[in-house]
Amino acid sequence: xxMIVAAGIALALPACGGxxxxxxxxxxxxxxxxxxxxxxxxxxVKVVSDPNTVGKFDPQTVTIKAGNSITWDFQDQGAGHTVxxxxxxxxxxxxxxxxxxxxxxxxxxxxxxxxxVHAAMxxxxxxS
Numbered sequence: 001x002x003m004i005v006a007a008g009i010a011l012a013l014p015a016c017g018g019x020x021x022x023x024x025x026x027x028x029x030x031x032x033x034x035x036x037x038x039x040x041x042x043x044x045v046k047v048v049s050d051p052n053t054v055g056k057f058d059p060q061t062v063t064i065k066a067g068n069s070i071t072w073d074f075q076d077q078g079a080g081h082t083v084x085x086x087x088x089x090x091x092x093x094x095x096x097x098x099x100x101x102x103x104x105x106x107x108x109x110x111x112x113x114x115x116x117v118h119a120a121m122x123x124x125x126x127x128s
Contacts, residue, residue, distance in 0.1 A: 028082065028084075028091050028092075028116075030093060031091060031092050031093050031101060032090055032091045038069035038102045038104055039067055039068065039104040040065070040067040040068035041064070041065075041068045041069070042068070042070070042071050043062055043064055043068065043069070043070050043071070044071050044072075044073050045058065045062060045070055045071070045072050045073070045123065046058040046072075046073050046075050047076055047081050048076050049075075049076045049077070049079070053118070054079060054117075054118040055076050055115065055118055057072070057083075057115075057121060057123035060122070060123050060124070061123065061124045061125075062123075062124070062125050062126070063125075063126040063128065064105060064125065064128075065127070065128055066107055066108045066127050067105070068127075069102055070102065070103050070105070070125055071100055071102040072102075072103075073100050074095050074096060074101070075097055076097055077097045079118075080094045080095060080096050080117065081095065081121065082095070082114075082115050082116045082117060083103075083113055083115070083123075084114055084115070085111055085112070085113045086112045086114065087111075089111070090103045090113070103125075105125060105127045108127050108128055109127055110124065110125075110127075111124065111125040111126075111127065112124045113125070
């Protein structure tokens with residue numbers, strides 16, 4: 001089971017400035033999860049712009065111990081993004097710069113995730 005904390009301002013706006021076909025977020029209306037605070041050591045992953053792509057997770061792969069948490073810090077001023085687990089265990093929904101999204105990982109495993117708006121944006125949380 002994965003637990004989530006979401007904080008910040010959630011703005012459900014289209015992600016890629018002039019694109020009318022890009023609604024982003026896959027219909028997500030509020031971040032999934034349910035914990036009131038992060039657990040253990042918290043590692044930050046930045047959600048940032050990249051001149052070669054539409055955005056990236058920095059770092060792309062994170063290795064943590066079971067019981068610790070990851071906070072995604074949305075810093076891209078030009079586009080909205082999501083942090084969405086491939087297995088649907090967590091989903092930030094479409095968010096803008098200034099939003100922070102924290103997931104606690106109590107169980108060992110591999111947790112690949114992506115931005116549902118930008119298919120090339122992928123990441124992985126490896127929990128030992």
